[in-house]
Amino acid sequence: MNIENFNQNKFINRELSWIKFNERVLLTGMEKDYKVLDKIKFCSIFSNNLDEFFMVRVASLKAQVDADIQKKSIDGLTPQEQLNQINQNVKNLTLIQENFVNKELKEELEKSGIYLKKYKGLNKNEQSWANNYFLSSIFPLLTPLVVDPAHPFPFISNLSLNLAALITDSEISKNQFVRVKIPTKNIGRFVQIPNEIVQAQRKEDHYFITVEDLIGNNLDKLFNGMKCLSFSFFRVTRDADLELKELEADDLLIAVEKSLQKRRISGDVVRLEVEENIPQNILNLLIEGISISEEYVYFSKSLLGLDDLNLLTKIKRKDLKENLFIGKTNTQLREINSTSSSEAKSLFKLLRKKDILLHHPYDLFTSSIEEFINRAADDPSVMAIKITLYRVSKDSPIIEALIRAAENGKEVMTLVELKARFDEDNNIQWAKQLEQAGIHVVYGIIGFKTHTKISLIVRKEKGRLRNYFHIGTGNYNSITSCFYTDIGLLSTDTEIASDLIELFNYLSGFSKQKNYKKLLVSPFSMRNKFIFLIKREISNAKNGKKGEIIAKMNSLVDPEIINLLYEASKVGVKIRLIIRGICCLYPQKNQLSENIYVTSIIGHFLEHSRIFWFYNDNKPEAYIGSADWMRRNLDRRIEAITPIEDIKLKKQLHNLLNIYLNDSYFAWEMDAKGNYFKKETTLNLNKSQFELIEDWHKLNNV
16 A cells, blocks of 8 residues: 555545543643642653653654654655644643643642652751651762763663763862753652651642652762762653564574663663753753754753652542542343352353353453463363453553463463563563563464454353353453553354354464454455445445444544545544544545544543444444554454343444543544643533442343
């Protein structure tokens, strides 16, 4: 598929669309209705998102520029043109964030009894306590590194907070540049001053000073016998792309480990963050030592690394954050979960009668998916368990259950995706632990990431084997399941189970199966199936019938799918898209997309589910799974999407989609120019996520 053949005026730049998404995250956290610790949460997410964006997307564009690659994006921008616009947009947004943090957020925190104090604003008693804390808990951890002909400029680790200082020694009459890494990982970013020291009026009040402020005001102790002429703080962001030559690797696990080691000690700097008032001579030394051009220097009016603000959300003040529930046991599973593990067969008996649709976090992950795997691990009739693991929590009950299953004599196969970005280390450790437990561990297909979320349980019943499975939109991760919204299907459908067996055999290298009965599997059948489904709506509309598509996903980028949606809109197909993040399509554009509407839901839970619904001449078809409409998902990853065929479950999904489409609180609408705005609010606000807290289990009984 040649992108150059597309009309570039029909597409929004992927990177700029992502920045628009992150802007929505920031602006959400600035809204008056949110409680102060929730505002901090969104502010922190905005900064963390930016870090990853620079480590991956900006790093990739910079590498293209350095290699003199001029290939244009689908909207007609060269890599350098994209970088120019990214820098301008990001600098504007970070300025908005900094002004908000410095004034409104600080004032609201103080009204709530949370104070971020400056060292120089402390009284003598408070300073004395702070100085003693520095000497006892911080000073021994600090290692000043001088830069001179015998000591080259030190390596600055990715996202670390650092102090740069100019020190003079009267004995040698020469200024020296010194770098000190701030040990935030060991002692945290915020040092809490005891309430009795500050003589707090209320026991629930909290007083903090940043660790860097404390270090900066105790430099005389660090450079004893010398004089500090000036100092400032800085932070770097490095290219975090994982270089991996899979075809040359005899052992993929060893290859990934080596690539991770290389990433830790290398990676070009793609951003330098400095304080707004940094002395020019220190800035010049940093730019030269780090080898970065001035356009990638970001001057900050507030704290560097604002993602650390998230640490403040751990303050135990329930009145300062939304009291979000932790979910309920799925309505269909409540009776089963009240039985003992020895009665595990009741779970399988239920699944033989009906399919169950799960929606996390409204349905508890622990009493559904974890219970599904746990019961399989302990049930004597279960012969085998197969599962794909992409991102797993550090203390994973799923892993424990798989190991226990192997100890119980079951055949256990796990695919561990070693190339899950930023989870490589974690996955390597799990892979080793699983292998040591005697589990058959595979790493997938060369050249593809395995992103699909599937598990299969094989059970012996009355002398024959029956298959039970789960297919979902989210990872088998007990932590993220509490704040990511994801859909999953528990079923025994024989044709889908047969497809899953073939897919697992393909993943383990024992099959070349590329044709599947019901599953949509990328990179084989998924693209063509979605094209067929969209074209069918087009055909129906052309023949005077109603055409309608509703799709919910994280991102919409694929040019071929976008062009088909434009074609569908032109012939009257009504298309409603719920897209949290990147959207490269223009909605409601004259003579192009008048019938396409785009909504983005930004709320307390991260909207992560993928749902696709097609009217099909009043015979609706619905699908859920792991893939977005992006080229990487459709062509370069192993993904699986399953049809939802039960009429009741399809109705559940349709009702769920309508709850999102009717949202007037968490929803942002996209206009014909690619800009987003909040829906006009009324007296009767529709808050989708809060509605689902109350109503999801009612939807189970539609």
